C-alpha cells in the first residue's frame with residue numbers, strides 16, 4: 001500500500017512512543033536477559049530469562065511490519081536469540097543461531113535484531129539459540145494478518161498463547177555438561193509445563209496451576225507452541241474438540257480432532273468452541289515416545305479450562321492423556337495435515353527438482369577414553385557430526401573467509417546401507433563443518449531418512465530461512481522408484497519443522513529463494529548438541545534484491 005509521507009512520519013513517531021498500542025509499521029521491543037528466581041516452581045533457583053519472565057514476553061506484529069528487538073545481555077553466558085520460523089529474507093544477520101549467522105552477544109553487550117516480516121502471518125516463537133538456554137529463554141511471536149485481512153476461518157472471539165515447556169530442578173547447563181562428560185544421555189526433565197506451570201496434578205507445583213478462563217458459547221483460538229527441549233507432546237482438552245487451522249504460521253485445511261501432536265519447534269493454532277455452558281475441564285500435555293528403550297519425562301502438565309461463573313467447588317472433568325507410545329494418535333494427527341491451498345493462500349509446491357538429496361538422520365558413536373562406556377553418543381546427518389565453527393558461518397561466507405567451513409556436505413549417503421535394518425557394526429561418524437551449496441532460486445527435494453542406529457526415534461528437523469512442503473512420508477527405507485509416485489504435490493502441509501518418523505522417512509521440497517547461510521538441525525536439543533545439524537549456503541542471485549544485505553554495524557564480534 002502506498003502511503004503519504006507525512007502519515008509515515010506520524011506512524012513512525014506513534015510507533016516509537018507507543019510500540020504495541022497503535023498499528024505500527026515499525027515495532028520496538030527491549031529484551032533484557034537477566035537471572036531471575038521463579039518461586040512458583042518446585043525448586044526456586046535463579047534461571048536465565050528475558051525481562052524476568054518465564055515464559056518470556058510475547059512479540060506482536062503484523063505481516064509487513066519491521067521489528068526491532070534490542071537484546072541486552074546481563075547474564076554470565078553468551079546469548080543469542082532466534083526468531084523461529086521468520087524467513088529473514090536477505091537478513092540472515094538477524095536469524096540468531098550462535099556461530100551460524102552471528103557471533104553470540106557476550107556478557108554486558110547488546111545487539112539489535114532488525115527484520116521485516118514478509119508474506120507470513122500466524123504463530124511463531126523466539127528462543128535462545130546457544131547452549132541449553134532456550135529451556136527458559138523463549139516466548140511467542142504472534143504475527144497478525146495485514147489490517148483488514150480476515151482469517152480464512154470464522155474469527156475467534158479471543159486468542160490465547162499456550163506455551164508448552166520442560167522444567168528441570170537442576171540448572172540445565174549442569175545437566176547437559178554432565179551428559180557431555182559421561183558421553184551418555186542427559187537427565188530427563190522433572191516436569192512439563194503449560195505457560196510455565198506444571199499444573200495442579202504435579203508434585204512440582206502443589207498449589208493450583210494455570211487457569212484458562214472462558215465464557216460459554218464462544219470460539220477461542222489457542223496459539224500452541226512446543227518450547228520443550230527434548231520432548232514431543234500430545235495436547236488435549238477434556239470434552240472439547242480442537243479444530244486445527246494453522247501450523248508453523250501457515251493455514252491448513254481445518255479439521256477437528258481430540259488430540260494434537262506437537263514437536264519441539266512446532267506451533268499449532270486450534271479453535272475451541274466453549275459449548276458446554278459451565279464447568280472446569282482438564283487441559284493436558286503429555287509426552288509421545290514410541291521407542292520403549294528411550295527414557296522420557298513421563299509426567300503430564302495440566303491446566304484447567306475454566307468456564308467463568310463455575311463454582312469453585314465444582315470438580316474438574318478429567319481426561320486421560322494418550323499412552324506415551326500412542327503412535328496411532330500421533331499418525332492420525334500428522335496424516336490429517338494439509339495446506340489450505342486457497343486462491344488467497346496457494347500452496348506453491350516446487351514441481352521440478354534441481355537438487356535431489358537424501359540425508360540420513362540419527363545417532364552414532366565417537367571413541368572417548370574418559371567416557372563411561374569408552375564411547376560418546378553423538379548424532380549425525382549423512383554420517384557427518386557437525387563441528388561448530390569459532391566464527392559465524394554467515395560472516396565467513398559474506399567476507400569470503402577461508403578455513404571456516406567447506407561446501408562439500410554429501411548430498412547422499414557415501415556408504416548406503418539398510419538404514420532401518422540391523423545396525424551396522426561400525427557406528428563411528430566423521431566430524432566436519434561441511435555445508436551444502438545451493439544456487440539462488442534452485443529447488444530442492446530432500447528426503448530425511450531416519451536410521452535405526454543405537455536408538456531409532458522421531459527427529460523433528462527444523463530448517464532456518466525457509467518453509468518447506470512435506471510431499472511424502474513413510475516407514476522403513478525411502479524407495480526412490482515407488483515412493484515419489486505417491487507424493488502429494490497439490491496441498492501438502494507447509495511448515496518449518498517436520499517430524500521424521502522413527503525408522504521412517506519424510507520428503508520435503510523448498511525453493512532456495514533466500515540467500516545466506518541457513519541452519520538445519522534436529523530440534524531435540526540433546527540431538528543438536530550431539531551434532532545432528534548442518535547448514536545450507538545459498539548463493540546470491542543476479543537480480544537487484546537477491547543478495548544478502550550487509551551486516552549491521554552492531555553485529556557482535558567473536
Ligand code: C2O
Nearest residue numbers: 082084097265462
Ligand atoms: Cu527453533 Cu535452530 O531453532
